[in-house]
Amino acid sequence: MREEENKRSSQSSSVKRFFKKRWVFPAIYIASAAIILTGVLWYQSSAGDSDKYDYKSTDITGKKTNPPAVEVNSALENVKMPVKDAASAVIKTKFYDFSAKAEDQEAALVFYENTYNPNTGVDITMKDGETFDVLASLSGTVTRVEEDAVLGNVIEIEHDKGIVTQYQSVKDIKVEVGEKVKQGDVLAKAGQSMFNEKAGTHVHFEIRKDGVAVNPSKYIDxxxxxxQEVTPSNSKESMQTPSEKKQQELEDPAGSDDQSSDKETDGGKTKEDESTNSKEKTNS
Structure with a gap:
């Protein structure tokens, strides 16, 4: 027992003597600092390697990131009929297509003020003949809301890349100029127009690309x-509505005067030619 106690006391005394030496604690501090510094340098080195290989946050195990949401814009939309119940809709008057058959072109003419006008859109009615909600065919910005006795009021919506949709023969208008609308929003109620009285309660729906009317039926759904990829080739003048023609005459009265003077001149020449021919016949 005494021997064991002597051993323990000698060990503790040797430890105490060791720590009493002046260089022990500085050596411990230096060794600890060296270990810490080595760890820091190793960590920085490993972090630099991860940047070198361009690791993404999603590559790190256990780290979850939410990918950015993809915004659904009007470029991904399909062109829709401007009505809620397309199955009950009837196209009363079709678009006048210059490449269509003669009978189809004749059916697409609208008689107004003793003149046959090519239909620049489609006139849509319901099977029961009742009024219905007129919906936005595409998302866009309302650029025109106009009261027009001939066309039965007009709503115009502008879209991307030169595309404009127009809704005529409407009443109880729900939108204003400058308002942004989404596809399917209610714009107004179907009404009547003086321009196409035979169509009854209807909406006249137009699609224009770079100012030229195109056939809506070709692009529905x-x-x-x-x-957007269409390059219209039809003449703008041949596809003008009565109100547009009147507006052009007001803006350029000289053009209409020149046309009328040309007609009068042509008529005068014809009469002179006829009188000359009659004199020659008399002399002979």
Missing amino acids: KPVSTL
Whole structure:
């Protein structure tokens, strides 16, 4: 027992003597600092390697990131009929297509003020003949809301890349100029127009690309991108509505005067030619 106690006391005394030496604690501090510094340098080195290999946050195990939400814009929309119940809708008057058959072109003419006018859109009615909600065919910005006795009021919505949709023969208008609308928003109620009285309660729906009317029936339920790629070739003058023609006459009265003077001149020449021919016949 005494031997064991002597051993323990000698060990503790040797430890105490060791720590009493002046260089022990500085050595411990230096060694600890060296270990800490080595760990810091190793960590920085490993972090630099991860940047070198361009690791993404999603590559780190256990770290979850939410990918940015993809915004659904009007470029991904399909062109829709401007009515809620397309199955009950009837196209009363079709679009006048210059490449269509003669009978189809004749059916697409609208008689107004003793003149046959090519229909620049489609006139849509319901089977029961009642009024209905007129919906936005595409998302866009309302650029025109106009009272027009001939056309039965007009709403115009502008879209991307030169595309404009127009809604005529409407009443109880719900939108204002400058308002942004989404596809399917209610714009107004179907009404009547003086321009196409035979159509009854209807909405006249137009699609224009770069100012030229195109056939809406060709693009219904198709991506709007197909319409954006269209390069219209029809003459703007041949597809003008009566109000547009009147507006052009007001803006350029000289043009209409020149046309009328040309007609009078042509008529005068014809009469002179006829009188000359009659004199020659008399002399002979």
